[in-house]
Amino acid sequence: MSESGTCNLCGGRSFKLFKKAKSLYSEDFHDVIQCARCGLVCVSDVDPERVIDVYRNDPNSVTYFLGRQRRDGVLFNSTLKELSNYREFRSGMRLLDIGCGIGTFLNMARSEGWDVTGLEPNVSAAQYAVKTYGLNVIQGTLNETSFPAESFDVVTMIQTLEHVPDPMGVLAIAQKILKRNGLIYIEVPNLHNISFLAGRFLGVKDRVNTMDPTAHLFYFTSGTLKKMVQSSHLVPLLLYSGFNKSMLDMVMRNSFIKRVLSLPYRVLCKITRISRTGLSIQMIGRKE
Numbered sequence: 001m002s003e004s005g006t007c008n009l010c011g012g013r014s015f016k017l018f019k020k021a022k023s024l025y026s027e028d029f030h031d032v033i034q035c036a037r038c039g040l041v042c043v044s045d046v047d048p049e050r051v052i053d054v055y056r057n058d059p060n061s062v063t064y065f066l067g068r069q070r071r072d073g074v075l076f077n078s079t080l081k082e083l084s085n086y087r088e089f090r091s092g093m094r095l096l097d098i099g100c101g102i103g104t105f106l107n108m109a110r111s112e113g114w115d116v117t118g119l120e121p122n123v124s125a126a127q128y129a130v131k132t133y134g135l136n137v138i139q140g141t142l143n144e145t146s147f148p149a150e151s152f153d154v155v156t157m158i159q160t161l162e163h164v165p166d167p168m169g170v171l172a173i174a175q176k177i178l179k180r181n182g183l184i185y186i187e188v189p190n191l192h193n194i195s196f197l198a199g200r201f202l203g204v205k206d207r208v209n210t211m212d213p214t215a216h217l218f219y220f221t222s223g224t225l226k227k228m229v230q231s232s233h234l235v236p237l238l239l240y241s242g243f244n245k246s247m248l249d250m251v252m253r254n255s256f257i258k259r260v261l262s263l264p265y266r267v268l269c270k271i272t273r274i275s276r277t278g279l280s281i282q283m284i285g286r287k288e
Contacts, residue, residue, distance in 0.1 A: 008168050008218070009228055012037035015044070019200075021211035030213035038227060041191060041219040048165030048217055052121060052141065055163070055215075061122040065102040075244060076105040076158075079185060079282075080112060083154060086237050086284055087183050089113070093153040096177070098142055098170070099160030103129030106137070117152075119145065142170055147177045154178075156185040159280075162216045171232035178287040184234055186283040190241050191219040194277040208279060222276045225283055234285035241281040242273025 006013055014036040021032045021043075031044045055061070065072075091113040097106050100118030102125050110116045118137035120126040126139035138145060141164070155174045164170050174184055189210060199206035210219075220228075222241045229236050243265075272278040 007035040007038060007040055008042065008166060009040045009224060009231065010035060010038040019211060021213045023214045024209055024212050025214055028214075032211060032213060032219070038224065039221070040224045040228075041221075043213045043217050046214060046217065051163070051214065051217065052165070056121045056123060058122060059124060061125045062102055062128050065104065065125060065128075069104055072104050073108070076108050078244065079105070079156070079158065079187075080109060082238070082282070082284065083183060083185060086286070087154065087181075094151065095154045095156065096147070096152045097156045097158070098174070099157060099163070100129065100135075100137060101125050103133050103135045103137055105156070105158060106135050107133045110135070114154075142173050149176050150179045150182075151177045152179065152182060154183045154185065158185070158187045159189070161186055162188050162218050162220065165217060167218055167228060168232065171228060171234070175232050175234055175287055180287060182287050183237075184229075184283075184285045184287070186225065186229070186281075186285070188220045188225060188281050189216065190221070190276070190278055190281045192221050192241075192277055193279045194272060194275075195279070197277060220281060222281055225281055229283055229285045233287070235288055236283060236285050238282065238284040240273065240278075240283075241276040242271075242278040243269045244278070244280070 012035050015033040016036055017031060018034040018041050019032045020029045022029050030046055032041060033044045034041045092115050095109055095114045095116050097118045100106050100120045103118055106116045106118045116135065118129060118135060119142055120137055120139060121141050123139055126137050129135045129137040155178055161167050178184060193208060193210060195208045196206050196210035198204050222239055226236055226239055
């Protein structure tokens with residue numbers, strides 16, 4: 001919800017309570033509301049600027065990202081392969097990663113020949129990316145920078161858009177700085193994931209903690225993310241919300257067990273793709 005009390009996606013003013021969600025970091029509960037017109041879900045009673053400031057100065061972010069490096073490496077490799085399906089790559093093409101953490105994805109993209117730039121609000125994470133990998137990472141948010149129009153061939157936002165106070169504003173800037181026929185890659189948590197739905201309708205525990213109201217300001221479904229991308233004058237090329245096909249490589253080190261589980265996992269991926277109940281949503285869009 002914007003400061004004026006309107007929906008960030010459609011401008012509607014009518015909302016209903018979606019859930020009272022407990023913070024993962026305190027005993028506080030917060031109102032998560034849903035737009036009656038378009039269905040976008042967001043937190044209504046958290047100061048977004050304070051959320052950003054807390055994250056900006058969080059001293060534990062580097063440790064957090066380092067703990068995810070193996071997992072992220074598998075998923076990021078999948079992301080690069082997916083992008084190559086929609087854009088013929090030429091060495092030196094420019095890629096901007098918004099919310100780049102310690103630069104794991106940027107470092108992988110650079111090794112593939114991309115000319116990479118990153119944006120990262122957290123001071124420690126941005127410094128780590130620069131000092132450890134020698135990456136061009138700017139400490140700050142997209143709203144705090146000023147890139148010329150049509151600067152990048154690809155803009156990525158991996159687990160970032162749910163954290164920003166104004167997703168439509170961020171997408172408008174991203175569309176502006178993309179070159180013609182440039183691609184945007186967005187990955188966000190899926191509100192309609194199988195764990196959250198089981199918890200909501202069957203009363204079992206949501207094992208993936210979908211609701212994180214003091215960190216995630218917006219909650220997307222395949223439908224609301226697609227509407228947001230289209231409203232930003234970008235053409236959706238891929239919308240995938242099933243289980244990630246690379247996840248088995250991430251969690252299984254034993255090759256024999258991996259082979260045994262390969263077929264049932266592919267079936268699970270297909271089921272969650274059709275039902276759109278995977279843990280995250282991947283979207284690739286193009287600027288015409």
